[in-house]
Amino acid sequence: MGSIEAHLKQMGYELPPPFVFPKNNRTGCTQTGTLLLLSGHGLDLPKLPGVRQTGKFGVDITVEEGYATARAVALTMLATIKAHCGDLDRVKAVLRLFGMCNCTPDFTRPPQVIDGASDLFFELWGPAFGKHARTAVGQVSLPCGIAVEINGEFELIA
Numbered sequence: 001m002g003s004i005e006a007h008l009k010q011m012g013y014e015l016p017p018p019f020v021f022p023k024n025n026r027t028g029c030t031q032t033g034t035l036l037l038l039s040g041h042g043l044d045l046p047k048l049p050g051v052r053q054t055g056k057f058g059v060d061i062t063v064e065e066g067y068a069t070a071r072a073v074a075l076t077m078l079a080t081i082k083a084h085c086g087d088l089d090r091v092k093a094v095l096r097l098f099g100m101c102n103c104t105p106d107f108t109r110p111p112q113v114i115d116g117a118s119d120l121f122f123e124l125w126g127p128a129f130g131k132h133a134r135t136a137v138g139q140v141s142l143p144c145g146i147a148v149e150i151n152g153e154f155e156l157i158a
Helices: 003-010 063-085 110-130
Strands: 029-032 035-041 091-102 133-139 148-156
Antiparallel strands (some): 029 035
């Protein structure tokens, strides 16, 4: 177990199994050089306190539940990275996240929801390598009614 995964364990988290995409025309991630591009994650989340697999912000999900859900999505992203790379210590930096919240048109707090993922990556890789570019937007619908979907870009150690 590498240092990033050990840090996760100290924080009280375990990696879930990586999500298996339902069709072979897509994958959890793809790599070009040292750039790792992650597909949207948001299904099959670990059962942690406050996590909501489905629902809509502005109707039946609170920002606090959304934060916990985004953190759980980040864990599934880490599981994909580990399955691809073999070790989370191969990640040099978190470059960019794109987070989406399933919400009503008047919900204005997607950034506070997606902070659940951003904060986790920042805690794991620190300010030098965990600070990242990010977009956080609301959508009137997400696949399968999921609450949060996030994709990302990570730099790997050569």
